[in-house]
Amino acid sequence: xxxxxxxxxxxxxxxxxxxxxxxxxxxxxxxxxxxxxxxxxxxxxxxxxxxxxxxxxxxxxxxxxxxxxxxxxxxxxxxxxxxxxxxxxxxxxxxxxxxxxxxxxxxxxxxxxxxxxxxxxxxxxxxxxxxxxxxxxxxxxxxxxxxxxxxxxxxxxxxxxxxxxxxxxxxxxxxxxxxxxxxxxxxxxxxxxxxxxxxxxxxxxxxxxxxxxxxxxxxxxxxxxxxxxxxxxxxxxxxxxxxxxxx
Numbered sequence: 001x002x003x004x005x006x007x008x009x010x011x012x013x014x015x016x017x018x019x020x021x022x023x024x025x026x027x028x029x030x031x032x033x034x035x036x037x038x039x040x041x042x043x044x045x046x047x048x049x050x051x052x053x054x055x056x057x058x059x060x061x062x063x064x065x066x067x068x069x070x071x072x073x074x075x076x077x078x079x080x081x082x083x084x085x086x087x088x089x090x091x092x093x094x095x096x097x098x099x100x101x102x103x104x105x106x107x108x109x110x111x112x113x114x115x116x117x118x119x120x121x122x123x124x125x126x127x128x129x130x131x132x133x134x135x136x137x138x139x140x141x142x143x144x145x146x147x148x149x150x151x152x153x154x155x156x157x158x159x160x161x162x163x164x165x166x167x168x169x170x171x172x173x174x175x176x177x178x179x180x181x182x183x184x185x186x187x188x189x190x191x192x193x194x195x196x197x198x199x200x201x202x203x204x205x206x207x208x209x210x211x212x213x214x215x216x217x218x219x220x221x222x223x224x225x226x227x228x229x230x231x232x233x234x235x236x237x238x239x240x241x242x243x244x245x246x247x
Contacts, residue, residue, distance in 0.1 A: 010241075026079055030045065046069060048064075079097070107135075109134065109135040112130070113132075168188050204226065216234070
């Protein structure tokens with residue numbers, strides 16, 4: 001067991017916490033593309049081949065062998081989105097299949113779904129987000145599993161660039177060292193589109209508490225800055241660290 005396994009576990013948990021919003025960004029952009037047509041300079045579809053099969057009710061987003069994404073975040077592979085209704089209507093569900101899909105060279109797998117539950121709120125869009133049989137495999141061959149259930153609320157800005165995405169919910173699985181873990185959002189996580197599009201993939205604010213092998217982790221993402229700095233508490237010991245997916 002490496003001496004830094006607790007730090008590795010914290011970084012891995014933060015990466016897995018961030019991934020549902022990045023996938024959600026691609027789904028949002030792909031659905032908008034299918035309904036309204038291509039949008040110039042859409043960062044989440046940059047370099048991708050997008051195709052809409054209306055008969056099969058699918059949208060494919062193919063990043064091929066990969067390249068730089070928003071803010072130099074690397075992505076490759078294909079997302080296949082199956083939908084019940086391409087329009088944003090209550091209970092519309094978007095099911096995502098990952099086909100050799102990687103973000104920052106981490107292979108992402110599992111059954112991912114977003115179900116629209118806005119109920120007509122004019123300035124918000126609400127989704128239930130589930131990740132079943134999730135698996136994240138890092139370049140060194142280690143992997144973690146993930147089951148999660150979250151609520152995602154989009155607070156619409158005057159321009160889409162000013163949208164804010166808030167998350168709450170729970171997750172569990174087995175981490176890269178083979179230990180079971182569980183996590184809960186104790187203060188709503190906030191992702192800001194202005195941060196995401198420049199490669200700041202982690203939440204801008206909010207707190208997540210995790211437990212693993214009798215160890216308690218608290219990650220405080222701060223007060224809204226576009227950075228990767230967090231205040232981490234591991235079994236009562238507080239430190240400041242900079243998050244990275246390459247850990």
